[in-house]
Each structure stands twice: as structure tokens, then as C-alpha cells.
Amino acid sequence: MSSAKEARKLLASRAIERVVVLGANGTMGYGSAALFTQAVPHVTFLARTKDKADEGLAAAIAQVRSPTVASRAETGDYERDLEAAVGRADLVFEALTEDFAIKKDMFDRVEKARRDDSIVATVTSGLSIDALCEGRGDSFRRNFLGLHFFNPPNVITGTELIAGRDTDPAVVDFVEAFSRLRLGREIVRTADTPAFAGNRVGFKVLNEAAQLAERLGPVLVDRLVGPYTGRALTPLATIDLVGWDIHRAIVDNVFENTNDEAHATLELPASMARLMAKGVLGDKSGGGFFKRDGKARLALDLAKGDYVPVGDVKLPDLGYIDDVAALYAQGRYAEGIQVFLEAEGDEAEIARKVIAGYVSYAFHRAGEVTETITGIDLIMGAGFNWAPPSVLVDTMGPESAVRLIEGAGLPVPEAISKAAASGEPRRFFEHPVINVGKYFVAG
Amino acid sequence: MATPEVYVLGGYQTDFARNWTKEKKHFSALMRESVLGGLAACNIDPEEVQSAHVGNFAAELYCMQGHLGAFFTEVHPAFSGLPTSRHEAACASGSIALLAASSEIEAGRYDLQAVVGIEQMKTVSASEGGAFLGTAAWYAEEADGIEFPFPKLFGRLGDEYDKRYGLKDEHLAEISKVNYANAKLNPNAQTRTWYMNKEHALCRTDDNPAVGGRIRIADCSQVTDGAVTVFLASRAFAEKYARRQGIDLSEIPRIKGWGHNTARLRFSDKVLESRDDRFVLPHVRSTITSAMKRAGIGDVNGIDGIETHDCFTTSEYMAIDHFGITEPGESWKAVEEGWLEIDGKHPINPSGGLIGAGHPVGATGVRQLLDGYLQVTGRAGDYQVEGARNFQTLNIGGSGTTSCSFIIGV
Numbered sequence: 001m002s003s004a005k006e007a008r009k010l011l012a013s014r015a016i017e018r019v020v021v022l023g024a025n026g027t028m029g030y031g032s033a034a035l036f037t038q039a040v041p042h043v044t045f046l047a048r049t050k051d052k053a054d055e056g057l058a059a060a061i062a063q064v065r066s067p068t069v070a071s072r073a074e075t076g077d078y079e080r081d082l083e084a085a086v087g088r089a090d091l092v093f094e095a096l097t098e099d100f101a102i103k104k105d106m107f108d109r110v111e112k113a114r115r116d117d118s119i120v121a122t123v124t125s126g127l128s129i130d131a132l133c134e135g136r137g138d139s140f141r142r143n144f145l146g147l148h149f150f151n152p153p154n155v156i157t158g159t160e161l162i163a164g165r166d167t168d169p170a171v172v173d174f175v176e177a178f179s180r181l182r183l184g185r186e187i188v189r190t191a192d193t194p195a196f197a198g199n200r201v202g203f204k205v206l207n208e209a210a211q212l213a214e215r216l217g218p219v220l221v222d223r224l225v226g227p228y229t230g231r232a233l234t235p236l237a238t239i240d241l242v243g244w245d246i247h248r249a250i251v252d253n254v255f256e257n258t259n260d261e262a263h264a265t266l267e268l269p270a271s272m273a274r275l276m277a278k279g280v281l282g283d284k285s286g287g288g289f290f291k292r293d294g295k296a297r298l299a300l301d302l303a304k305g306d307y308v309p310v311g312d313v314k315l316p317d318l319g320y321i322d323d324v325a326a327l328y329a330q331g332r333y334a335e336g337i338q339v340f341l342e343a344e345g346d347e348a349e350i351a352r353k354v355i356a357g358y359v360s361y362a363f364h365r366a367g368e369v370t371e372t373i374t375g376i377d378l379i380m381g382a383g384f385n386w387a388p389p390s391v392l393v394d395t396m397g398p399e400s401a402v403r404l405i406e407g408a409g410l411p412v413p414e415a416i417s418k419a420a421a422s423g424e425p426r427r428f429f430e431h432p433v434i435n436v437g438k439y440f441v442a443g
Numbered sequence: 444m445a446t447p448e449v450y451v452l453g454g455y456q457t458d459f460a461r462n463w464t465k466e467k468k469h470f471s472a473l474m475r476e477s478v479l480g481g482l483a484a485c486n487i488d489p490e491e492v493q494s495a496h497v498g499n500f501a502a503e504l505y506c507m508q509g510h511l512g513a514f515f516t517e518v519h520p521a522f523s524g525l526p527t528s529r530h531e532a533a534c535a536s537g538s539i540a541l542l543a544a545s546s547e548i549e550a551g552r553y554d555l556q557a558v559v560g561i562e563q564m565k566t567v568s569a570s571e572g573g574a575f576l577g578t579a580a581w582y583a584e585e586a587d588g589i590e591f592p593f594p595k596l597f598g599r600l601g602d603e604y605d606k607r608y609g610l611k612d613e614h615l616a617e618i619s620k621v622n623y624a625n626a627k628l629n630p631n632a633q634t635r636t637w638y639m640n641k642e643h644a645l646c647r648t649d650d651n652p653a654v655g656g657r658i659r660i661a662d663c664s665q666v667t668d669g670a671v672t673v674f675l676a677s678r679a680f681a682e683k684y685a686r687r688q689g690i691d692l693s694e695i696p697r698i699k700g701w702g703h704n705t706a707r708l709r710f711s712d713k714v715l716e717s718r719d720d721r722f723v724l725p726h727v728r729s730t731i732t733s734a735m736k737r738a739g740i741g742d743v744n745g746i747d748g749i750e751t752h753d754c755f756t757t758s759e760y761m762a763i764d765h766f767g768i769t770e771p772g773e774s775w776k777a778v779e780e781g782w783l784e785i786d787g788k789h790p791i792n793p794s795g796g797l798i799g800a801g802h803p804v805g806a807t808g809v810r811q812l813l814d815g816y817l818q819v820t821g822r823a824g825d826y827q828v829e830g831a832r833n834f835q836t837l838n839i840g841g842s843g844t845t846s847c848s849f850i851i852g853v
Contacts, residue, residue, distance in 0.1 A: 004628075004825045008786070038640055064638035066650055071642050155636055181825060184627035184635050232465075331472030331479075432484070433630045433824070435458045437476045442467035 002177065010177040018042045020089040022082075022096060022106060024056035024075070028123050029095035031153045034060035036093070037072040039182035044085045045075045053077060064154050078109075086113040093147070094122045098249055103132060111140050119171055121147040125246075126195035126253050129164040141166035145175060148196060149185075150383045151242075158383030159185040160196045186382035188375045194257040195250055197369040198379040201362045202386070203250045208265040208354055209235035210247075210272060210289075216350070218289040219299045219313040224351040227441035228324045228340065230387025240288035244272060244281045261411055262361050271302040278305070316347055328442035336440065337396045341404060349407075355392065356408035359401060362389035363413030373415070377429055387439035390428030393419075395436070449545040449698045450681035451851055452487065453820075454673035454813045455480035459633040459801030463668045464565050470506045471517055473670045474561055478518045481557070481672035486688065489521035492674075493553040497529045498540030498560040499805035504575040505566050515559065533579030534754060535840030536560065537671070537808030538703075538847030544675050545698055554680040560809030561670040572666055576804070579841045581708040591654050594663060596710050596842040597755035598656025603714050603723055604760065608772030612657060615756035616644035617778045619661045619798055622753060625785060626795025628825035633665050633801030662756040664796075669803030671810040694853060696819045698812075699833070700738030702730035702848040710842040721771040728765045730846035731837060738850040740833065743767045746850070747831035748790040748818055750811040752839040753797045762837055763791070785828055793818070793826040808838035808847060815851040 002010065019036045023029040024045035033056065036043045045060070047053040053075035061069045076085060086092055092110055096102050103122065110120060116139045122132060125148055133144045146162030153159075159179060163172045172189075179185040190197040205225075213221045213236060222234035239247045248268050255266040280300075282288035289300050291307060298307035320343035327336035341352065362380070366373040377388030393401040398419035405412045419425060429436065457477050463470075474497075482489060495515040502508045512527035530540040537560030544556040564572055576593050577586025586592035604610040623639035626632035643651060644661040651659045675698070676684060685692045706713050706726040713724060722728040740746065743766045751766075753759035763774035768782065768789045782788040794800045794814045797807060815834035817823040828834075833852035839845065 004823075004827045005829060007825065034638070038638060066638050066640075066643045066646070067648060068640060068642035068646055068650075072640075154638060157636055181628060186630075325467070329468050329472060331468065331475035432822070433458075435461065435476060435480070435631075437472070438458055438461050438466065 002173065007177040007181055010174050011181055014090075014174060016040055016090045016178060018044070018089045019091045019093060020044045020046060020085045022046050022092065022094045022110075024095070025052040025059075026056075026095055026097065027151055028149065028153070030056040030060040031063060031151060032093060032095055032123060032149055033073070034064045034069055035149070035153045035183055037069045041072055043073050044081070044089070045073055046078060046082060046085060048078060050075055050077045063152060082109060083113040086110055087115065089114070089118055092118060092120045094120070098124060098127065100127055100131070103127070107132065107136065107140075111136055114140075118143065119175065120144045121175065123147060123149055125199055126250055128194075129162050129167075129192045133164055133166070138166075142168040143171055145172060146192070146196070147175060147179065150198070156383060156385075157184055157186045158198065158379050158381070159187050160190045160198060160379060160383075161187050162190050162192050162196060164192060186378060188370065188379040190370050190375065190379075191368065193369050195254045197365070197376050198383040199250050200254055200369055201358070201365060201376055201380060202384045203247065203254065204262060204265055204361050205354060205358045206235050206239050206247065207251045207268065208357060210239060211265065211267075211269050212350065212354070213289060214269050214271050214302050217299065217301070217313060219310055220315055220347070222289075223315065223318060223321065224347055225354050226321070227443035228321055228328065228336070229351060229355050230392060230439045232385050232441055236289040240282035240290055242282065243284050244276050244288055248272070248276065261364060262357065265357065269302075275302070275305055316345070318347060320345075320348055325442040328440045331437060333437060333440045334395050337392070338400070341396060341400055352404055353408040353410075356405045356410050359389045359392055359416075360405050360410045360413060363415055364411065366415070373428060381434060381439065385439070387436070388429060391436045391439060394427045394429055447549050447551065448678050449548045450676045450678065451696045451698060451812065451816050452674040452676050452681070452684060453481070453485040453816055454671060454809070455484045456631050456671045456810055456813055457669050458631050459667050459669045459803065460635065461668055462565050463563055470502060470508055470561075470563050471514055473563055473668065474514055474559060475518050477559060477561065477670035477672045478515070478557060481674060485674055487555070487674055489519040491555050492522065492525065492557050493555050494525060494544070494547065495522070495527040495557040495559065496540040496544040497527065498531075498537035498558070498809060499529055500531060500533055500536045500562055501575050501578065501804070502561075502563070504578070505572070506563055511561070515557070531805075532845040533840030534752065534802070534804050535808055535838045535845040535847050536805040537810070538836070538838040538849070539808070539845070541673075541675070541808060541812060541849065542701060542703060542847065545701070548675055548677050551677070554677040556675045557672060558675060558809055559670060559672045560803075560806035562803035562805040563668045564666050564803060565668050569666060579844075580710070584709055593842075594655030594658040594755065596655075597757045598658040599710055600723070600755075600761060600843070601657045601757040604757070604772070607723065610760070611775065613645060614775045614778045615657075615662055615760060616641055618753070618756040618759050618783070619644040621783055622759075622792055622796045622799035625793050625826055626799025628785075629794050629800055630824070632795040632799050633667050634795065634799050658755055658757070664754045664798050664802035667801035667803040669801060669806045669810070671806045671813050673809055673813050673816065694820070696816055696851050696853045698849055699852050700734040700736065700740070700850040702732070702734035702737070703846070704730045705845050706843060708841065708844055713843055722765055723761060723771075724765065724843040727761070727837070727839065727843055727846045730848045731766055731835070734835060734848040734850050738833070738852070740850065743789060746789075746833050746835045748793060748828040748834050749837070750794060750814050750834065751791055751796065751837040752807070753792060754802060754839070756798070758839065759791065759796065761843075766835075766837070785826060790828045793823065793828055795826075808836070811836035811838055812849055812851060815849070819851060819853050
């Protein structure tokens with residue numbers, strides 16, 4: 001990361017006066033467009049039809065609750081407005097649906113219409129940056145990169161920046177400075193690997209929770225892998241919020257294009273595929289693992305495909321979670337986590353296996369998806385609002401982390417066993433500002 | 444005999460965007476994180492702390508909890524038995540705690556003091572919290588039965604400027620815009636993800652509703668949960684500390700000057716007193732200049748940046764001329780010239796201030812000093828004012844009632 005002084009110098013080196021957002025009616029499209037209007041005077045919302053682009057603008061205004069978005073926005077359609085808008089743009093931001101062929105066709109048009117010095121960014125959450133610009137001219141490839149915001153971008157600051165093989169390093173540095181200083185982004189540079197860093201690690205955990213739900217039911221799983229394990233939003237509620245279709249696109253992409261030590265945990269549960277065929281897509285379809293019926297919260301029975309009131313689901317004794325929460329409520333995080341590590345019973349063991357899997361998987365990806373574990377830590381914190389893996393290791397201590405991972409029958413990352421043996425590093429997560437306590441929710 | 448020096452060893456701020464009620468955490472967790480974070484950040488052992496001062500406005504109201512000094516002993520077993528106390532002066536509570544701690548160092552009583560500013564405010568609704576804040580005014584006279592009394596009082600400060608010198612809303616909007624933009628650079632700022640641009644700050648619709656006269660939502664500081672801990676040390680301790688940190692004593696910032704005045708409580712009495720004065724709030728002016736005088740700094744040109752009390756845009760507008768950046772009544776000139784921006788001639792609130800960074804009432808004065816420390820040691824990250832050596836704070840309780848100012852520098 002460059003110093004503030006260097007970043008400001010980079011920022012002054014070129015102007016971003018005009019941004020075009022392609023796919024501005026989609027969730028990521030209008031969310032990103034709204035974000036740009038804070039920092040850029042002219043933002044063009046483009047969609048298949050002008051009406052759809054107008055819908056995107058209205059959604060952007062609603063999302064950030066400011067009518068002033070409109071004063072910096074124009075809308076248009078691809079047919080009539082794309083060439084002129086892209087020709088004027090300093091930054092073209094692609095937020096079409098996650099379909100390689102659709103994006104490729106759009107980039108054909110963008111390549112013809114763009115200025116040689118404009119930057120082209122894609123918000124793809126996992127398609128290969130190199131593949132998306134393969135066969136294009138030098139100018140396009142030098143100025144093309146991934147800028148992966150998380151939804152909703154006005155709230156979640158974690159952002160992945162992915163350079164392709166041919167991306168000009170100066171362009172990458174500039175986009176980082178612009179995103180950091182003007183858009184308030186927490187930037188993490190990742191490799192051009194399937195699902196990059198955050199979704200690779202995050203959806204592994206989410207999918208493992210979904211797999212467990214087939215056996216244990218959603219209520220118990222979300223309690224076991226709940227806030228006390230280092231997250232504000234429980235895993236199955238997260239999948240419902242993201243959308244089952246998006247979840248499937250991400251895990252299928254990772255499952256098909258990687259083959260790591262946790263491969264089996266990335267296979268979409270069969271019952272999810274079956275229910276998706278019947279239209280179950282999570283919150284956007286009116287329900288997923290959970291749904292609301294008036295004031296009542298209902299939980300899905302995955303085998304039967306019907307819903308039962310959450311309160312009717314019988315849970316085993318999970319008193320240890322209350323004990324952990326009581327300690328967290330006083331800010332005693334290390335003591336709370338020890339209670340979790342020492343809790344007896346099959347349920348606590350299942351929860352420990354998921355958390356051990358998260359830590360083990362993340363540390364094994366360091367060097368592959370990001371240079372070091374710190375990149376994964378930052379994106380899990382700022383992108384998912386989860387306790388970063390290093391924070392968990394630091395809070396429980398490396399010896400406890402080794403016991404946790406060994407106890408789950410998972411491979412212990414070398415860095416953690418070394419730290420347990422030598423005491424170095426004293427901490428994995430050395431950040432001068434981030435409050436690690438915020439990840440330990442007392443619930 | 445020269446006054447003994449007071450060194451600032453650093454500290455720790457909680458993330459002001461956090462909602463501790465949503466995290467289901469008790470007040471004690473907030474204090475604990477801030478103090479333990481401070482010990483770790485500064486490489487200080489708990490056993491080294493000799494005394495603690497807690498600045499807090501109204502935990503009795505927000506958290507049904509008094510006796511806050513005692514809570515310090517809950518943070519670590521080594522603190523049991525330490526002399527601790529709590530200080531209150533509305534929004535200036537944090538600075539009063541700093542004054543008490545630094546005077547004890549000057550008196551030679553202790554060598555290492557912890558100062559904690561703390562407030563948990565999101566325990567109640569906005570209107571209930573607004574009434575609690577009303578107790579910083581003369582409640583029966585100025586706040587009883589009035590919804591959101593403080594925006595109204597600071598709206599009147601704007602009205603007073605308008606009457607004496609003229610005041611345009613667009614200058615207030617620009618102040619808001621700069622604070623929000625700076626907050627985006629501060630990873631602990633409450634509003635760092637909030638949507639703001641000048642058009643929004645100027646917006647006069649329900650998206651930016653009026654809350655008190657000319658004061659609209661975008662003109663206001665925030666309701667914030669937060670705690671900040673700093674460590675103050677005597678020269679003897681600072682010398683020892685410098686050796687073990689492998690740095691020169693001259694690299695450790697000192698409190699070079701301080702100011703402290705209290706004006707009459709009612710806003711109407713303040714403006715009546717100042718009717719023939721060039722300054723609208725002359726006691727605030729006196730606080731600023733007495734800090735400069737004690738620091739041996741002639742005027743604001745000797746200050747590289749300011750962390751001021753922008754509880755509302757009007758209070759920052761007032762601070763601009765009271766610091767002497769412009770002639771009285773001409774604060775708008777500094778706004779128009781861009782002097783207040785981080786790379787401007789007189790940067791104000793690079794942290795985002797109370798509007799951008801947040802305003803956990805009792806913590807604000809301590810947060811300002813910590814930000815000054817970060818600036819003069821070159822550790823302010825993306826909101827660093829290049830080459831800053833002297834920073835000045837202005838912390839105000841009530842409607843310009845209690846004023847405190849510190850100059851921290853190397």
C-alpha cells in the first residue's frame with residue numbers, strides 16, 4: 001500500500017470526470033453508480049433500455065437516500081447511447097450479469113468505442129480477468145482490471161482489485177489510489193484466481209454451512225456458526241440475502257476450477273439444487289433457508305421443502321454459547337473463545353470444525369489468492385464483516401489454533417504451527433487501526 | 444521555575460461506526476477495548492499505569508451507570524487499587540479529564556496517567572438522547588420541553604453571525620462536505636461510508652431535513668458510541684520510554700499549551716456579554732489564544748492543523764475566525780479559498796471532526812488530542828497533514844460554555 005502522500009500524488013496524475021456504468025439497472029450496477037456520484041461529476045447509467053437505466057437511477061437514489069445522485073447522473077440505453085458515452089468516459093465500469101459470453105459481447109463494443117487512455121473495470125465476482133480480455137488489443141488489455149465491490153457497495157468498503165497479466169501497473173496503482181481516497185474503499189489486491197480471495201474463502205464456509213443444514217436443519221446451523229463465532233450475520237441468512245443463484249454461481253465456479261484440500265466442502269448441496277429448480281432463491285424469491293410470514297420467522301425443512309416456525313424447532317442444550325456471549329458482552333473475547341474451544345458435546349464439535357475449516361482454508365490460500373494472509377484477513381473483515389482468520393488465531397493463541405484444527409482432522413497451516421512452536425509472529429494481524437473486538441458479537 | 448513537561452505517548456480509538464448496543468455489549472466492554480488497545484498500541488505494561496482519569500458526560504442517563512472511574516479497575520487486575528476519577532463538563536468532559544491528568548503530572552504526583560474519554564449513546568432513541576444532551580444547557584431554561592435543543596442553540600449561533608456579519612448556508616454546506624470527505628480517509632470515522640456531496644449538504648428537502656432553525660441534518664455531528672484512551676507521562680517516564688522504544692525524547696510529542704474557560708450557561712447571556720466584542724464567543728477566543736501563549740506560538744500561522752469542535756457547522760464556522768484564520772465575521776473567506784482542506788493553508792478536522800468522525804460526547808476531547816498526536820508523529824494515514832509539527836484542539840461543552848484547547852507538538 002502506498003503512503004497517503006504517494007496516493008495523493010497518483011490521484012492528481014489523472015482525472016476521472018466521467019464514468020459510464022454498464023448494467024446500471026442491476027444491484028451491483030446502480031450501487032456502484034451511486035458510489036461514483038460521490039466523487040465524479042458525470043456518471044452515465046446505461047442499460048438495455050432507457051427505462052431500465054432510469055429504474056437503476058431511482059434505485060441508486062433510494063439506496064443512498066440522496067436525490068442529489070440525479071444531479072450528477074445521465075441515463076441511456078446501449079443501442080443509442082453506448083458509443084458516445086463510452087467514447088467520452090475516463091472510466092468504463094461493467095456490471096452486467098455474471099455471464100462470460102454477455103460480458104465478452106459488451107467488451108467488443110466497448111473496445112471499439114473507448115478512448116485509448118480510458119480505464120475499463122469489471123465488477124465480476126469471480127470470472128477470470130485474463131480470460132475476459134483475451135484476444136483484445138494492447139490498449140484494452142493494459143487498461144483493463146477487476147474492481148470487485150461487495151453488495152451493497154455504499155455500506156461495505158472491502159473491495160478487491162485484480163490486475164490481469166497485461167494490466168499496466170500504473171493503472172492499477174491509480175485505481176487503488178482513486179478507490180481508496182475518493183471512494184473510501186478498503187482495497188485488497190488479489191490474484192486472478194477463481195472467485196478471487198473473499199468469495200473463495202467466504203463461500204467455502206457458507207457452503208459448508210449449507211451442507212450441514214441438510215443434516216441438522218437451518219436453525220441449529222445458524223446458531224452453531226452464529227455471531228459468537230465472529231460474524232454479525234449468520235451464514236444461512238447470508239446465503240438468503242446474497243441469493244441462492246449467486247451462491248451457486250460462485251461455488252460452482254470454484255468447485256469446477258480448483259482442486260484444493262477442501263474440495264468437497266465446495267459442492268452445492270443437492271437439496272439446494274432441487275429447491276432452486278422450484279424457484280427458491282432466498283430473500284429475493286420470498287424465502288430461502290428462512291422466510292418471514294408476517295411477524296413470524298419460518299425455517300426451511302430441506303428434505304420436505306416446507307417451512308416451520310423457528311420457535312418450534314427443538315434445539316439441543318447450547319448453553320455454552322450463552323456463556324461465550326456473556327464474556328463477549330464485557331469485552332472478554334479471549335476468555336469467551338476459550339469457552340467455545342473447551343465446550344463439550346457434538347454440536348460444539350461441529351461448530352469448531354467449521355471455524356477450524358475457515359482458518360485452515362484461509363491460511364492455505366495465502367500466497368495463492370493474495371500475497372500473504374493479511375490480504376485475506378482484510379477482505380474477510382471489510383468485505384464479509386467476519387472475524388479475519390488471523391484475528392481468531394491471535395485471540396485464541398496459536399497453540400489453541402493448532403489443537404482446534406488438529407481436533408477437526410484438518411491440515412494445520414505451517415505458519416500457525418511455526419507460531420505455536422516458536423512464538424513468532426506474536427500476532428498475525430498487526431493493524432494499527434482496525435478494532436478486532438467488533439467481530440466478536442455477543443449473541 | 445518552568446512548568447514540568449507533559450508528554451503524550453499515544454493511545455487508541457475505538458471505531459466510531461460501531462454500535463455497541465447492536466453488538467450486545469456493555470459499557471465496560473467499550474472501556475476495556477479502548478484501554479487494552481491503548482496499552483498494546485503504546486507498548487505500555489498495565490503495571491506501569493499509576494492513575495486514571497475518565498471523561499464522560501452522561502452514562503447515568505444513557506447507561507444507568509455512574510462511578511465510571513471505578514470501571515477502570517475492571518479492565519486489568521493490575522489496575523485494582525489505582526487512584527481513579529471521573530470528570531464531567533458536557534461535551535468537553537474528555538478535555539477536562541486531560542487537564543486533570545496533566546496537572547497531576549505537572550504537580551509531580553504521578554509519572555504515567557491513563558486518560559479515557561468514553562460515551563455510549565446508541566442505547567436510546569434519537570429524541571430521548573436529544574433530551575439528555577439538553578442537560579448540557581441550562582435545562583429548565585433552554586431545553587425543557589424542546590425537541591433537539593442543541594441544534595436550535597447552535598442554529599442561533601448561526602443567526603448571531605448572520606445578524607452581525609452576514610452568513611450564507613452554502614458556506615456551512617461546504618464545511619459539512621469537507622468534514623465528510625475527510626472522514627472517508629479515516630478508518631475509524633463513523634460516517635466513512637455515508638453518502639455526502641456538496642449538493643446533498645445544500646439540499647433543502649426531506650432528505651436533509653431541518654432540525655433547528657438553519658441547522659439541517661447534514662450540519663450536525665453524530666450520535667456515537669466510542670471510547671479513546673491516551674497516555675500522558677512525565678519527563679522522567681518519557682525518557683525511560685524513549686530509551687526502550689529506541690527513539691529520541693524529542694520525537695515524543697508534548698502538550699505545549701492549554702486553555703480553559705467557562706462562560707455563562709445560557710446562550711442568550713453569552714451573546715449579550717459579547718455584543719460589543721469583535722468575537723461572538725470571546726471566552727472561546729481566550730481559550731485558543733491562552734493555549735497559543737503558553738505554547739509560545741504567536742498566532743495560527745504557527746499551527747499546522749486544527750481538530751475543532753464542529754458539533755454543528757456553525758460551531759466550526761465560529762472556530763475559523765476565533766482561531767484567527769480570518770478576521771472576525773470573515774470565516775467564509777477561508778471556506779471559499781479551500782484553506783480548511785487537508786492540503787490547505789489551515790487544515791481543520793482532517794479526521795472528519797465531530798460531523799464526520801463522530802461525537803461520543805465524553806470521548807471527543809481525548810479523540811482530538813489523539814488525532815493531534817497521530818498528526819505530529821506522522822501516523823495519521825490517509826488523513827495525514829504533511830509535515831505537521833504542531834496541532835491545536837478546541838473542545839466545547841454546551842453552547843460555547845466550557846472551552847478547552849490543547850496544543851500538541853514535537
